[in-house]
Amino acid sequence: MTTTRDHIVQAADTLFHEQGFEHTSFATIAEAVQISRGNFYYHFKSKDEILDAVIAARLERTRAMLAQWEADSATPQDCLYAFIEMLVRNQTSIMRHGCPVGTLCNELARLGHEAQEGANAILDLFREWLREQFVRMGHGKNADALAMHLLARSQGVATLALALRDRAFVLREVDQMRAWVASCAPAGATATAAAAPRRRALSSSSKGRK
Amino acid sequence: MTTTRDHIVQAADTLFHEQGFEHTSFATIAEAVQISRGNFYYHFKSKDEILDAVIAARLERTRAMLAQWEADSATPQDCLYAFIEMLVRNQTSIMRHGCPVGTLCNELARLGHEAQEGANAILDLFREWLREQFVRMGHGKNADALAMHLLARSQGVATLALALRDRAFVLREVDQMRAWVASCAPAGATATAAAAPRRRALSSSSKGRK
DNA sequence: GTCTATAGCTCGATAGAC
DNA sequence: GTCTATCGAGCTATAGAC
Numbered sequence: 001m002t003t004t005r006d007h008i009v010q011a012a013d014t015l016f017h018e019q020g021f022e023h024t025s026f027a028t029i030a031e032a033v034q035i036s037r038g039n040f041y042y043h044f045k046s047k048d049e050i051l052d053a054v055i056a057a058r059l060e061r062t063r064a065m066l067a068q069w070e071a072d073s074a075t076p077q078d079c080l081y082a083f084i085e086m087l088v089r090n091q092t093s094i095m096r097h098g099c100p101v102g103t104l105c106n107e108l109a110r111l112g113h114e115a116q117e118g119a120n121a122i123l124d125l126f127r128e129w130l131r132e133q134f135v136r137m138g139h140g141k142n143a144d145a146l147a148m149h150l151l152a153r154s155q156g157v158a159t160l161a162l163a164l165r166d167r168a169f170v171l172r173e174v175d176q177m178r179a180w181v182a183s184c185a186p187a188g189a190t191a192t193a194a195a196a197p198r199r200r201a202l203s204s205s206s207k208g209r210k
Numbered sequence: 211m212t213t214t215r216d217h218i219v220q221a222a223d224t225l226f227h228e229q230g231f232e233h234t235s236f237a238t239i240a241e242a243v244q245i246s247r248g249n250f251y252y253h254f255k256s257k258d259e260i261l262d263a264v265i266a267a268r269l270e271r272t273r274a275m276l277a278q279w280e281a282d283s284a285t286p287q288d289c290l291y292a293f294i295e296m297l298v299r300n301q302t303s304i305m306r307h308g309c310p311v312g313t314l315c316n317e318l319a320r321l322g323h324e325a326q327e328g329a330n331a332i333l334d335l336f337r338e339w340l341r342e343q344f345v346r347m348g349h350g351k352n353a354d355a356l357a358m359h360l361l362a363r364s365q366g367v368a369t370l371a372l373a374l375r376d377r378a379f380v381l382r383e384v385d386q387m388r389a390w391v392a393s394c395a396p397a398g399a400t401a402t403a404a405a406a407p408r409r410r411a412l413s414s415s416s417k418g419r420k
Numbered sequence: 421g422t423c424t425a426t427a428g429c430t431c432g433a434t435a436g437a438c
Numbered sequence: 439g440t441c442t443a444t445c446g447a448g449c450t451a452t453a454g455a456c
Contacts, residue, residue: 026431026432037433038433038435041434
């Protein structure tokens with residue numbers, strides 16, 4: 001059953017992504033949900049409370065998505081490919097509105113908004129999940145740094161994609177990120193120690209998704 | 211001689227970086243410049259006109275900066291190092307307010323603001339300048355893709371730096387970017403700087419572009 | 421060139437009828 | 439639970455005195 005509250009959160013979620021939190025007014029959300037402005041305050045005491053609800057919903061959705069990716073992937077490498085593939089899947093949306101996670105974190109950070117921690121928690125969900133994959137690949141000590149590196153690469157692509165709207169650029173960078181993941185793979189199976197991924201003149205696209 | 215107009219543009223420039231364009235009101239700028247709100251409209255017809263003036267000022271300043279970097283660098287590699295070093299030099303500002311170029315481009319792109327082209331022109335200044343360095347290094351055909359790659363990396367670092375405020379992360383990524391530039395150098399060439407980038411565990415691949 | 425005063429609008433938030 | 443009406447604050451922009 002979908003309550004009015006759910007409708008509000010869903011509409012706000014979309015609008016916060018498309019227009020930003022601050023730029024989105026109650027009037028805009030009200031129009032999307034087809035209710036009156038005043039009716040908001042039966043469900044939420046303030047705009048910040050709607051933001052909290054949106055963040056909570058995104059956290060839940062992200063958790064489910066990551067679990068699904070893991071369930072669908074045979075190896076940790078495939079998990080990483082699933083993450084990277086997101087840039088291609090959501091290409092159009094990213095070129096139009098940016099990465100929903102990165103743009104929200106940045107907007108709230110710049111505003112000094114108290115909900116920044118919540119938004120960062122979404123980012124941390126990805127960070128931890130990526131770290132886990134690198135741990136499974138045998139990069140225990142550097143797993144977090146590798147996770148951050150991949151996060152930064154994808155955020156950079158999203159940022160330039162939004163500004164320049166260059167599809168070829170996105171695909172090119174995605175290709176390189178895939179190659180980088182391939183180069184991170186433990187050479188022989190079960191590399192116990194070997195913390196560091198070896199730098200090599202890579203065999204670009206060895207991975208076949210499955 | 212510094213005119214009132216210049217003062218306004220300078221204050222607006224800083225505030226647009228720190229708070230964003232939309233979030234910055236005339237009242238805030240007026241307070242910074244110590245003039246009355248009404249007085250703005252003698253110098254500018256609208257807020258958008260101030261934005262245009264800020265963008266023009268940034269274009270000019272960026273051109274001068276890039277020319278200076280080139281004058282101070284013995285080799286194209288050193289130019290690239292100067293670019294990367296910017297992330298360290300401006301670390302504190304970036305962690306607090308983000309990259310001034312990236313945040314403005316993204317804000318205007320999301321708003322669908324007509325000044326987006328102007329903001330992108332600043333980004334293109336970097337893109338062209340970086341491309342030029344790669345051309346000088348002998349990467350003619352791939353020079354633009356390499357320039358975009360470096361731009362994306364730095365934007366990604368700036369985005370995560372703003373969200374997470376992790377100094378160690380920034381330094382780690384900068385180190386990797388230096389190493390990547392070194393790996394792009396034409397064989398046999400020697401970079402002058404103390405920048406002699408160390409090769410570290412987390413390097414990103416240059417892939418088969420060459 | 422700089423000021424005060426204010427129009428006209430939108431915002432987030434409240435009050436109270438139904 | 440949903441509505442209408444409205445408040446006060448903040449915004450961009452204008453008018454006109456000095």
